[in-house]
Amino acid sequence: MKFRGKIVDVACLNHFTRVVTTISKLTKTCVLRLNPDNLFFVLSGKVANGGVSMWCELSQANFFDEYQMEGVSPENNEICLELAPENLSRALKTIQNAKSVKVKLTKKHCPCLTVCAELPTLSSISRVVTHDVPVDVIPKRLWHEFKEPSVPDYDVSIYLPPLKTIKNVVDRMKNLSNFLVIEANMNGEMNLKIETDLVSVTTYFKDLGNPPWGDGASQDGGPTQSRDPDSMAEARVDVRKLQQFLVGQQVNPSKSMCSEFICTSSTSVTKVSPKAGGACPSLHPRYRPSECPPPDSAA
Amino acid sequence: MESVLEQSVAANPELFCPAVFGRAVHALSRVGDELWLDPTVKGLALRSVNSAQSAYACFIFSPLFFQQYSFMGCVPKQSSKTVKCKLLMKSLLPLFRCLTSIERNVECCQISVSASSDWVIIQFFCRHGITKTHNLRFQEKEALQAEFASHLCTNVLKAPARLLGDMVMHFPVFQEEITLSATPLRFSLRNYEESGESQVKMMYTEMSLHPEEFEYFHVDVNSEITFCLKELRGFLSFTESHCLPVLVHFDSAGKPVCFSVEDTLFEASVVLATLIESKSTDSIQPVGIQVHATSRYVDAAALRVHACEGHGETGRERITSSQGSTVSPQPDPIPPLPQTQQANKESISVNTSPASSMVCTLLFKALSSEHDDNVCAATPPVLAGYSDEEMMEEFCPKSPSL
Numbered sequence: 001m002k003f004r005g006k007i008v009d010v011a012c013l014n015h016f017t018r019v020v021t022t023i024s025k026l027t028k029t030c031v032l033r034l035n036p037d038n039l040f041f042v043l044s045g046k047v048a049n050g051g052v053s054m055w056c057e058l059s060q061a062n063f064f065d066e067y068q069m070e071g072v073s074p075e076n077n078e079i080c081l082e083l084a085p086e087n088l089s090r091a092l093k094t095i096q097n098a099k100s101v102k103v104k105l106t107k108k109h110c111p112c113l114t115v116c117a118e119l120p121t122l123s124s125i126s127r128v129v130t131h132d133v134p135v136d137v138i139p140k141r142l143w144h145e146f147k148e149p150s151v152p153d154y155d156v157s158i159y160l161p162p163l164k165t166i167k168n169v170v171d172r173m174k175n176l177s178n179f180l181v182i183e184a185n186m187n188g189e190m191n192l193k194i195e196t197d198l199v200s201v202t203t204y205f206k207d208l209g210n211p212p213w214g215d216g217a218s219q220d221g222g223p224t225q226s227r228d229p230d231s232m233a234e235a236r237v238d239v240r241k242l243q244q245f246l247v248g249q250q251v252n253p254s255k256s257m258c259s260e261f262i263c264t265s266s267t268s269v270t271k272v273s274p275k276a277g278g279a280c281p282s283l284h285p286r287y288r289p290s291e292c293p294p295p296d297s298a299a
Numbered sequence: 300m301e302s303v304l305e306q307s308v309a310a311n312p313e314l315f316c317p318a319v320f321g322r323a324v325h326a327l328s329r330v331g332d333e334l335w336l337d338p339t340v341k342g343l344a345l346r347s348v349n350s351a352q353s354a355y356a357c358f359i360f361s362p363l364f365f366q367q368y369s370f371m372g373c374v375p376k377q378s379s380k381t382v383k384c385k386l387l388m389k390s391l392l393p394l395f396r397c398l399t400s401i402e403r404n405v406e407c408c409q410i411s412v413s414a415s416s417d418w419v420i421i422q423f424f425c426r427h428g429i430t431k432t433h434n435l436r437f438q439e440k441e442a443l444q445a446e447f448a449s450h451l452c453t454n455v456l457k458a459p460a461r462l463l464g465d466m467v468m469h470f471p472v473f474q475e476e477i478t479l480s481a482t483p484l485r486f487s488l489r490n491y492e493e494s495g496e497s498q499v500k501m502m503y504t505e506m507s508l509h510p511e512e513f514e515y516f517h518v519d520v521n522s523e524i525t526f527c528l529k530e531l532r533g534f535l536s537f538t539e540s541h542c543l544p545v546l547v548h549f550d551s552a553g554k555p556v557c558f559s560v561e562d563t564l565f566e567a568s569v570v571l572a573t574l575i576e577s578k579s580t581d582s583i584q585p586v587g588i589q590v591h592a593t594s595r596y597v598d599a600a601a602l603r604v605h606a607c608e609g610h611g612e613t614g615r616e617r618i619t620s621s622q623g624s625t626v627s628p629q630p631d632p633i634p635p636l637p638q639t640q641q642a643n644k645e646s647i648s649v650n651t652s653p654a655s656s657m658v659c660t661l662l663f664k665a666l667s668s669e670h671d672d673n674v675c676a677a678t679p680p681v682l683a684g685y686s687d688e689e690m691m692e693e694f695c696p697k698s699p700s701l
Binding site for chain 1: 468469503506507509511512
């Protein structure tokens, strides 16, 4: 198993760092999957009850100038590692002005992802910083847990307003209740609601726009055409998890979408952000509420 | 006996004196919980030492730093000519907490020390006619002083102002200890973790650079020293804010390392103990910093010899003039650790004498070089090594009287 990548462009390095930092805010450990074309950061969904799962896909060509890997075997040309994104984020944050950054899989005191940066200096010889991020190699028999998730047919998909706005609203609502209901329809309307014994608060968003069928999410499925555009699909989520997601966002998406489906009562927040010069990393954190919304909210 | 000292610090716009003073206090607060204020004819010294006695910092402001420096000593009863005050850092630091507001508002700062009343009076004369007066009670103590003969160090480096700061920035803020490694061709820093289970999953960081980056690079002896990073960071932020190059004096592992800066108006240094052996697991002996009376080096050396034999009785012998330290490693029989701990525990428990009789001075091997070589060979440096902080705390409970 070998992996060696090199980032030379400052903007690429910066973007990569921000993606990793965003992920580090969401979770303490995650899985890094490498194949010849992509890198994936995966948080496998232990989402039975109000948990978070995450899938982040990065096209390696958008970040790395050099990228060589040899997977576990020729038939399974992939590497699967478990690491703490916080370590990787720390390693990357201090080397933003590097002339070049090499990332390689090494074996030191344990398997490590070694980040080796050459920093510019006034003299002819550069400074070298090396960070060894410990990783765990995930055996092939467990790879099925980290597959690309399939998004079920969703009922409603809507573009979100600027995440800062939502974050402000959610921050205030967090003080009042633990659970928040997100409802949206195919008419570009979205509401965020909380309800307690004493008070109920609703924030209304209009004219948000709905993504066309099958756009953004790279999986099959799309909103059911027969749905009444005015009827709201509703999902109840844990406010703190939602806030965690919003707080960590450093990637400045150009588009973020929220897709809801009634049947399995889950909300998927999909972000799509273009990178200068290429395709988008897509980050799909997914939140499952711990309770199903009442059945009468279905169309 | 009275000795009154008055010093005034004017907020000279070019020098921003009170802020500089404040920054020194900040740097010292990162080292220890107590600050020794030591006015002398030569200048005002501020010193601090950490509780494990593995880090010592000293800032000396010359009289030129002050707009007015009046020092009235008096006939001494004993050898001390001046009052030596020990202040709690948590009383002093809040006065200088917000440096930007000090720079903006404080026109003059006056510090007065009066032995008769046990008060240090700090007055800030601010804009708009506002005067803030702070009275801090001090404890009279013997001077805290570490002697470090930097001219005897084999390795000397002079780093430009930002270099060291740029290097340590790559290490996480919570990183406690760091290993510096120097050869004539290479200089590197890496983080240090105690051996143990946690070692396996730690993130390791190493930063290396070429000697060309230093203003002066003289490494005679390849060395690898491990010392506390936390205490150094405070010092480095002080030096960076003044764009001063930093001199580093060090030797082999076990001997202290000294970082110092010099300016026309002040000098500052921080001395850190280093681990006897950087990477060894078994052979790390808990070596404390031995604290001795200022009076006579001979006694100190002799005591150290006795201490190394590690008997319970000699442990008690050390009580009179030392505190909280353990046996230095010897090639010859080294007392087993538990015994040593016990000996020290005894010595410490007996040694909780009132503050005034405690003497706090750190001596380094350099001084003992005045004595016969045997002693030198037999007695490793005083401020030589320090064990893991935990081990230190096991047998060196923080003595409040220090």
